[in-house]
Amino acid sequence: MSLGWAAMAALLLPLGLVPLGVEPRWIAGLGDSWEAAHLASRSLSIAQAISAYAVLQAMVFIIVFLVTCIPVIRRWVTPRSVRRSRVRRAAMQQFLAHGLHTTEHRTGVLIFAALSDHQVEVIADAGIHDRVDRDIWAQAVDVLTERLRSGDAAEGFEAAIKIVGEVLALHFPPRANDINELPNRLVEL
Template sequence: MVMRIKPEEHASIAAAIAAAEAKTSGEIFCVLARRVSSYRDISMVWAAAAAMILPLGFIPLGFDAHWFPGFGDTWEAGQLAARDVIIGRTIGVYAVVQAAVFVFAYMILRIPPVTRLFTPRSIRRDRTRQAAMHQFLAHGLHVTQDRTGVLIFAALSDRQVEVIADEGIYSRVDPDIWAEAVTALTSGLKASRPAEGFERAIELAGRVLAEHFPPRPRNPDEVPNRIVEI
């Protein structure tokens, strides 16, 4: 999925964050990631399973080295003493078939839509959350004065959205309350309007923060008002 946020949209998102933060002591930061994982390990697991299982279908059909020209078509095939040679060649050919199945399956599984299809949603969700938490820490959302930082994170290739709130918020706000912001951002991404999705999610997150964390008399901007694309 190729989707970029234009410079003018960066500005409108920054303005939306500033407007939301004007009504709260909380801090909002946004990240748009192309992908959070290559999922090579998942592709390798599926390819290995295919290599182990699919060639077994040849065995009931009488699989042996004769199926492949040049492997079993020799004078040794008619000699009782050559039995071990035939078995060895058959095992060798079977191993070659397994290797071919593995390579073919792995190549197919590296196609992004196929990778996503064969990667369990729970794994995509978990890795997206890990990536979001890394960004949360990397951008200092955990060191705000009242621990009221909120990260709005979207992973395009993984089709996952996360909202992470620091412990100051988590202790006072039901985590389920962020579902509306997640839905708004997801809808924007599905419609190929990521900026609109982020702006709507920022507005909703700002409402939650304003309700529970009104602005302080001195209300410095502790985190830059912007969205980062990675």
């Protein structure tokens, strides 16, 4: 994302200087105070102007790239839909990577928080997702998000896990021969 913003700025911002009369002398070493009035020197002036423009583009590119590498600014300039899509994809990859889809009754649930993107996802396998109203998953997301905002991540995860646990207990109550098919643990990436 930073590369895209830097490239766009490098292409567009120097264009704003054209009406102001970009001159090579604006950049040290590319122009001097002496000008030749002969027609043969015209190609030299054009080359100096193009060089000045290229140097401006490079400077703008580097500055914008470095600024957009700052996490807060990168989050601010990245569209919410892009962040949401990335987090959703990462959550789904973790869901599959940790084998949450391999339970006997397809009841695996992942609560995923991307701290750098300020996004939370709850992924539930088909066995439980089909039986539960979407508002329950939204409630777990809202509780976790609210606690993350206030700086209490542990309490937020506990509250979200409680909501999910109650839903699982309601639709899939413990049986005599039940075994815990998945480890219940927090994974930090």
